[in-house]
Amino acid sequence: MSLPGPKPRSNLEELLEGIWKQNPVFIMMLGMCPTLAVSVSAVNALSMGLATGFVLSGSTLLVSLIRNIVPREVRIATYILIIATFVTVVDYLIQAISLAIYEALGAFIQLIVVNCIILGRAEAHAARNPPLRALLNALGMSMGFTIGLLALGAVREILGAGKLFGISLFGPDFQPWVVMMLPPGGFFVLGAWLLFFNWFNRRKTPVASDKPAQGHAHV
Amino acid sequence: MSETLPQIFFGALLANNFVLAMFLGLCPFLGVSGRLDTALPMGAATTFVMLVASLCAFGLNWLVTTFHLEFLRLIAYIVVIASAVQLVEMVLKKHSPALFRALGIYLPLITTNCAVLGVALFQTAREYDFIQALTFATAGGAGFSLALLLMAGLRERLQLANVPNVVQGTALVLMLAGLLSLIFMGFAGLGAGE
Numbered sequence: 001m002s003l004p005g006p007k008p009r010s011n012l013e014e015l016l017e018g019i020w021k022q023n024p025v026f027i028m029m030l031g032m033c034p035t036l037a038v039s040v041s042a043v044n045a046l047s048m049g050l051a052t053g054f055v056l057s058g059s060t061l062l063v064s065l066i067r068n069i070v071p072r073e074v075r076i077a078t079y080i081l082i083i084a085t086f087v088t089v090v091d092y093l094i095q096a097i098s099l100a101i102y103e104a105l106g107a108f109i110q111l112i113v114v115n116c117i118i119l120g121r122a123e124a125h126a127a128r129n130p131p132l133r134a135l136l137n138a139l140g141m142s143m144g145f146t147i148g149l150l151a152l153g154a155v156r157e158i159l160g161a162g163k164l165f166g167i168s169l170f171g172p173d174f175q176p177w178v179v180m181m182l183p184p185g186g187f188f189v190l191g192a193w194l195l196f197f198n199w200f201n202r203r204k205t206p207v208a209s210d211k212p213a214q215g216h217a218h219v
Numbered sequence: 220m221s222e223t224l225p226q227i228f229f230g231a232l233l234a235n236n237f238v239l240a241m242f243l244g245l246c247p248f249l250g251v252s253g254r255l256d257t258a259l260p261m262g263a264a265t266t267f268v269m270l271v272a273s274l275c276a277f278g279l280n281w282l283v284t285t286f287h288l289e290f291l292r293l294i295a296y297i298v299v300i301a302s303a304v305q306l307v308e309m310v311l312k313k314h315s316p317a318l319f320r321a322l323g324i325y326l327p328l329i330t331t332n333c334a335v336l337g338v339a340l341f342q343t344a345r346e347y348d349f350i351q352a353l354t355f356a357t358a359g360g361a362g363f364s365l366a367l368l369l370m371a372g373l374r375e376r377l378q379l380a381n382v383p384n385v386v387q388g389t390a391l392v393l394m395l396a397g398l399l400s401l402i403f404m405g406f407a408g409l410g411a412g413e
Contacts, residue, residue, distance in 0.1 A: 029389060032249065034335040037242035080301060084294040107340045110293050114331040116246055182404065183240050187397030194390035203386060
């Protein structure tokens with residue numbers, strides 16, 4: 001509602017920022033690749049969200065802890081190394097927990113390394129804030145990302161297979177809308193969500209403001 | 220190992236296009252596809268980085284498997300890619316400052332372009348030999364450039380179109396991408412399927 005402003009934010013605001021005002025999927029448009037590739041079903045979306053959240057929180061905390069030690073020139077390389085380490089951990093972890101999910105997510109687990117949300121947060125937030133705030137912000141972002149993924153995954157699974165979390169919703173007569181499970185469906189559903197948010201924001205601020213709801217957040 | 224070179228090439232170029240079928244490299248796809256004259260160099264730069272990454276990944280993979288250090292594979296790949304991007308950046312800055320400015324933040328972001336790491340990871344997962352890996356990287360880069368160019372062309376045309384207010388911006392681009400992706404599905408069956 002109000003502008004972010006320069007005044008210091010409370011911890012709660014820090015947490016909530018990623019969920020709504022700066023939602024990584026719908027507002028910042030970061031981390032699109034895993035978002036679209038993995039969201040064919042709600043289960044996949046949820047596990048991807050959790051995995052990314054783990055990497056995001058872990059690396060943010062670590063980056064924030066060492067933020068005063070790392071020289072400016074090598075900071076990006078350092079962040080990438082930290083992130084890659086956490087991703088390797090998560091890669092082995094998922095393999096140990098559930099082989100089925102590991103195979104469903106495929107290369108996209110390792111590709112968490114190049115998810116722009118994580119590097120973006122490390123550079124734009126964690127490197128400038130004390131550990132607690134950085135962690136809160138990362139948790140919020142993780143939740144926002146997971147919610148975004150779920151919103152996509154659920155719609156695609158319902159339309160494309162008539163199921164939600166693997167439970168059939170419409171009975172055997174349902175004619176699945178297969179294209180929603182295929183790559184074009186990912187683009188269409190995300191596009192539709194953005195349309196919805198555009199429309200929603202426009203209704204809330206009826207006059208004049210033609211500022212689009214996205215695209216102000218690249219690092 | 221039964222895939223022939225044309226199969227790999229056309230598979231990665233059209234049927235399993237990196238951007239439109241495998242969702243790799245979407246950030247630059249959405250970000251740099253506004254104009255044709257920046258789309259082409261961006262595609263070329265990415266293709267070059269992909270080739271370098273593929274070459275290095277091949278060597279690294281051999282090294283890592285020989286010494287049984289598989290857990291270091293991902294970290295080694297990303298470091299090599301970051302260095303390759305740095306190289307491209309320095310060359311561009313020296314030889315074409317105008318282009319360097321036009322590409323802006325998206326140039327260093329090639330490091331975090333999933334298509335580049337994707338090439339390295341997929342060629343490892345599919346156990347391509349040296350020639351196959353290079354073909355795969357070339358086709359992947361060409362496919363990325365193709366998608367970028369198509370999109371840039373469409374978006375330049377759209378500047379002239381009268382689009383309803385609500386649909387403008389990223390939502391429209393995503394819808395377009397969906398349509399393109401639908402078209403590319405027509406190539407399914409060409410080359411090696413997943």
